Amino acid sequence: MTSTTLAPRWHEMPPGAVVRELGNSASIDRSDWRLERPVRDQEKCIRCRLCWIYCPDGAVLELDKPYINRNGRRYEVTYEFDYRLCKGCGICAEECTVKAITMVPEAL
Amino acid sequence: MTLASTRVKVATANEAAAEAVKDVDVDVVAIYPITPQTTVVEKIAEFVANGDLDAELIYVESEHSAMSALIGASACGARAFTSTSSQGLIYMHEVLHIASGMRLPLVMCVAMRALSAPISIWNDHSDLMSVRDSGWVIYVASSAQEVYDTTVMAYRLAEDPEVLLPVMVAYDGFIASHTAEPFEPAGRERALELSPKRRTWSRLDPDSPITMGTITSPEYYYEFKYQQVVAMEKALEKARELERAAQRVLGRSYGLIETYKIEDADVALLVMGSYWDNARLAVDEARRRGTRAGALRLRLYRPFPLEELERALRGVSVLGVVDRAISYGARPSGPIALEIAASIGRRLDLSLVSIVAGLGQRTVTVEDLTELAVSLENARGARDAHLVTRFYGVRGL
Ligand code: SF4
Ligand code: SF4
Numbered sequence: 001m002t003s004t005t006l007a008p009r010w011h012e013m014p015p016g017a018v019v020r021e022l023g024n025s026a027s028i029d030r031s032d033w034r035l036e037r038p039v040r041d042q043e044k045c046i047r048c049r050l051c052w053i054y055c056p057d058g059a060v061l062e063l064d065k066p067y068i069n070r071n072g073r074r075y076e077v078t079y080e081f082d083y084r085l086c087k088g089c090g091i092c093a094e095e096c097t098v099k100a101i102t103m104v105p106e107a108l
Numbered sequence: 109m110t111l112a113s114t115r116v117k118v119a120t121a122n123e124a125a126a127e128a129v130k131d132v133d134v135d136v137v138a139i140y141p142i143t144p145q146t147t148v149v150e151k152i153a154e155f156v157a158n159g160d161l162d163a164e165l166i167y168v169e170s171e172h173s174a175m176s177a178l179i180g181a182s183a184c185g186a187r188a189f190t191s192t193s194s195q196g197l198i199y200m201h202e203v204l205h206i207a208s209g210m211r212l213p214l215v216m217c218v219a220m221r222a223l224s225a226p227i228s229i230w231n232d233h234s235d236l237m238s239v240r241d242s243g244w245v246i247y248v249a250s251s252a253q254e255v256y257d258t259t260v261m262a263y264r265l266a267e268d269p270e271v272l273l274p275v276m277v278a279y280d281g282f283i284a285s286h287t288a289e290p291f292e293p294a295g296r297e298r299a300l301e302l303s304p305k306r307r308t309w310s311r312l313d314p315d316s317p318i319t320m321g322t323i324t325s326p327e328y329y330y331e332f333k334y335q336q337v338v339a340m341e342k343a344l345e346k347a348r349e350l351e352r353a354a355q356r357v358l359g360r361s362y363g364l365i366e367t368y369k370i371e372d373a374d375v376a377l378l379v380m381g382s383y384w385d386n387a388r389l390a391v392d393e394a395r396r397r398g399t400r401a402g403a404l405r406l407r408l409y410r411p412f413p414l415e416e417l418e419r420a421l422r423g424v425s426v427l428g429v430v431d432r433a434i435s436y437g438a439r440p441s442g443p444i445a446l447e448i449a450a451s452i453g454r455r456l457d458l459s460l461v462s463i464v465a466g467l468g469q470r471t472v473t474v475e476d477l478t479e480l481a482v483s484l485e486n487a488r489g490a491r492d493a494h495l496v497t498r499f500y501g502v503r504g505l
Pocket of ligand 1: 037038054055057058059060081085086087088089090092093
């Protein structure tokens, strides 16, 4: 049987399994679920925000961090990953129209 | 009760259920037709159309949706109701577990009916027996009056903060659902006195948000299920108190089981639902023929009133359990007989006889029940009688 000594006892849990503490998923470390991690090429990224929209885990961060690419084009935002939240589903890589995201095996 | 009383109505159990829904001021009703339940929700729609009940009616496209809609309504804090039968109950089986797991105090009437195939729109208890482990409190009523009273009482039990379980009020399709008899509605004032509207359960509220219906991991699931076990134990205690409260407010109560001439009985027949009247007549007839018979009726089926049953059966040497459903391949094959064999076991000095009868509303007369009661004498002292089920009335047996 799994050792669950740190988990609450039956009478300490809310009936009906309601969750009273909102946004608690942000505190769950999902990094160990991952087989592959998304890696973004900031040069290719056109800041379209699709990965931010599609990520089911809120693991794509939109940062107020200007970026100037090699052609001198300036963007006001930069997208990065929060690898603590990313579970490696690959949706962002699938949705990115310019193929700026590559899924790389965790082992590498 | 006299018909001269202004309050007395002549109605079917279905109409009595609708009347109770009106009197406890239900907020949301999911409506879907299935024989023989349909006239319950038709009557409720009529009450709403006439302004007698201020409720939101949701015309759903299936029983699965009916229960799902009620789960949503109850999660928002509404007092919710629906009614079903047979395949409809089975179709909502998946969602029944969600209602009880979410601890939502829904109330549903079940006009019991046989299951397909072959298709039968007539009565037996196969539908109810198939959902007995869905975590709902289950009452089985035997008259229109009892259907009314129990539906009113059900809200108080369901919404008790120490219980918070959904409740089914079952009764026999057609035999009760479509047979008119006199009954006396308590009226809204008394119904709400017995079952006042209290928002005792966790519900969705934009000002104080929570999440409901989540996924759990293996570390948590079992504890939530154990909470339901404890809630059922609490429900048994509260159901006993509820009978006293009903007596006080409605002037009527039934007990968790009812007995007839059981005190000095050698043999007894146990039935549920509308066989109760005939069983009592059969007891009188069996006694005239020299068998000291008695009868019992299970009114509360979940949680199982074992203590009441044991107390009533002291001194009885043969108990015949009449099941109107089959647990295929089980020994005994009657679900209630099986349960009594398991729970009472050797604790009482009793031979148990499992009888399956009345499937698909095959007529079981007073004469049949009398014959069954008298025949119980043969099983006196037979310790393994329960391993064989008597499929009463099957041609060729
Ligand atoms: S791999 Fe999945 S979880 Fe990770 S950032 Fe992309 S979409 Fe989000
Ligand atoms: S979808 Fe691709 S291009 Fe668009 S913001 Fe994300 S990484 Fe950049």
